Amino acid sequence: MARLDGKVVVITGGASGMGAATARRFVAEGAKVVIGDLQVEKGEAIAQELGAAATFIRTDVGIEADVKAMIDLAVEAHGRLDCIFNNAGFGGVAGPIDQTDMGAPYASTVACLLTGPILGMKHAAPIMKEQGGGSIVSTASIAGLRGSSGAPVYSALKAGVMGLTRAVAVELAPHHIRVNAICPGVIVTPIFLFGQQPKAGSNVSVEEALRPGFRNLQPIPRAGEGFDIANMALFLASDESAFVTGQAFVVDGGLTTTMSVVGDVANSPIAAAIADLVELPAWMQAE
Ligand SMILES: NC(=O)c1ccc[n+]([C@@H]2O[C@H](COP(=O)([O-])OP(=O)(O)OC[C@H]3O[C@@H](n4cnc5c(N)ncnc54)[C@H](O)[C@@H]3O)[C@@H](O)[C@H]2O)c1
Numbered sequence: 089m090a091r092l093d094g095k096v097v098v099i100t101g102g103a104s105g106m107g108a109a110t111a112r113r114f115v116a117e118g119a120k121v122v123i124g125d126l127q128v129e130k131g132e133a134i135a136q137e138l139g140a141a142a143t144f145i146r147t148d149v150g151i152e153a154d155v156k157a158m159i160d161l162a163v164e165a166h167g168r169l170d171c172i173f174n175n176a177g178f179g180g181v182a183g184p185i186d187q188t189d190m191g192a193p194y195a196s197t198v199a200c201l202l203t204g205p206i207l208g209m210k211h212a213a214p215i216m217k218e219q220g221g222g223s224i225v226s227t228a229s230i231a232g233l234r235g236s237s238g239a240p241v242y243s244a245l246k247a248g249v250m251g252l253t254r255a256v257a258v259e260l261a262p263h264h265i266r267v268n269a270i271c272p273g274v275i276v277t278p279i280f281l282f283g284q285q286p287k288a289g290s291n292v293s294v295e296e297a298l299r300p301g302f303r304n305l306q307p308i309p310r311a312g313e314g315f316d317i318a319n320m321a322l323f324l325a326s327d328e329s330a331f332v333t334g335q336a337f338v339v340d341g342g343l344t345t346t347m348s349v350v351g352d353v354a355n356s357p358i359a360a361a362i363a364d365l366v367e368l369p370a371w372m373q374a375e
Contacts, residue, residue: 090118091326096166098159098212100124100149100204101176103131105277106227109314110173110321115141117322120166124149124158125176149176150199155207159215168219171325172212174205174226174249179282182239194241201245202252209256213265221264225324226253227317228269228336230344246271250336257334266333268324273340274305275312307342316341 097114101107102123108130111121115138124147125131135144145161147154162169180197181189188194205226216222231239232246250269257267276298290297295313302311320339323329338344354374362368 090116091322091328093118095119095170095325096122096162096168097171097173097325098122098124098162098169098208099173099175100147100158100208101227102173103127103134103144105279106272106275106314106317107173107175108134110175110318111138111142113315113318113322114325115139117326119170119325120162122158122162122165124154147176148199149174149204149207150196152207152211155204156211159208159211163215169212169215169222170219171223171225172208173321173325174208174224175321176204177201177227178279179239179242180245181241184238185240188241197241198245201242202248205249205252209252209267213256213260213263216260216265217263222266223325223329224256224260224265224267225321226267226269228253228271230271230273230338230340233271233336233338234344253336254334261333266324266329268329268333269336270317270320270324271336271338271340272317273312273338273343274302275314275317276302277314305343306340307346310341312339312341 092114097119099107099111099121102111103125104127111123111134114121121142123131123135123142123144126148128146131144135142143165145158147158149155159169177200180201181193209224212224226249228249229246231243232250253267253269260267276295278294280298281294286294299311303309316339320337354372359368359372
């Protein structure tokens with residue numbers, strides 16, 4: 089028996105990156121999936137690749153009617169909804185706080201990254217209550233756990249997803265609906281194109297292009313992959329997580345366990361800063 093046999097799952101942002109990896113993994117584990125995404129061509133291609141178990145519907149997660157239509161489609165096609173993976177996202181409005189564009193870029197960032205999960209929860213909850221259970225999973229980020237320069241709005245909204253997760257988990261627990269979040273670290277996906285097309289002449293995939301540079305960003309010496317997030321989502325969507333709710337699970341190869349000094353301690357900023365002051369301890373010296 090597969091781990092998601094008989095389950096019906098809605099996945100937002102399923103046309104690309106970790107959402108697409110999750111759609112593939114979930115179908116392989118027996119689920120029926122409805123993929124909602126803004127990218128029609130890519131979303132339809134994934135659905136076609138996955139066959140009868142997958143359906144694509146163009147969805148803007150910041151628009152309530154779209155989210156409702158996506159969830160209604162899952163229920164109409166398959167008669168139930170066991171899990172929603174609120175995963176759609178993008179870098180959004182970025183840059184120093186004192187230069188934040190509070191117009192359309194800000195509004196679309198909030199709509200996608202925070203209103204999206206709120207709407208997903210709002211419209212999934214009544215169906216799951218009626219069924220007597222379900223699992224809601226949302227993609228937050230380690231950016232919501234730690235500070236970093238350059239994306240304060242993104243960080244705030246991802247922290248918001250975790251707050252939302254905890255609050256709704258308490259509310260829905262009596263209905264046996266679990267509500268959890270995943271905090272990816274740095275994962276090779278097209279999100280790092282920041283909405284641009286790759287430069288002409290590049291004949292490798294975005295993932296292949298990113299892998300070497302991302303390999304040593306975290307203690308586990310390989311790049312984070314979409315399937316790493318899919319594996320956590322699989323646990324949270326399956327009955328194996330039946331007693332798990334209100335949590336944010338970090339999947340980052342150990343990145344947030346470090347003090348930003350990864351791997352080459354001898355050439356780290358800390359080593360450079362103290363080298364003139366004291367003799368570096370042996371473990372901090374270059375081999
Ligand atoms: N890649 C990383 O390192 C990383 C780290 C932490 C968190 N995340 C989060 O992971 C999630 C998935 O991102 P990814 O890395 O797979 O990127 P991705 O760009 O490969 O996939 C994101 C998908 O979301 C879709 N999307 C964007 N706005 C949408 C909207 N308003 N409505 C519907 N779909 C929309 C995009 O079209 C795209 O297909 C996002 O929430 C992102 O913020 C990514």
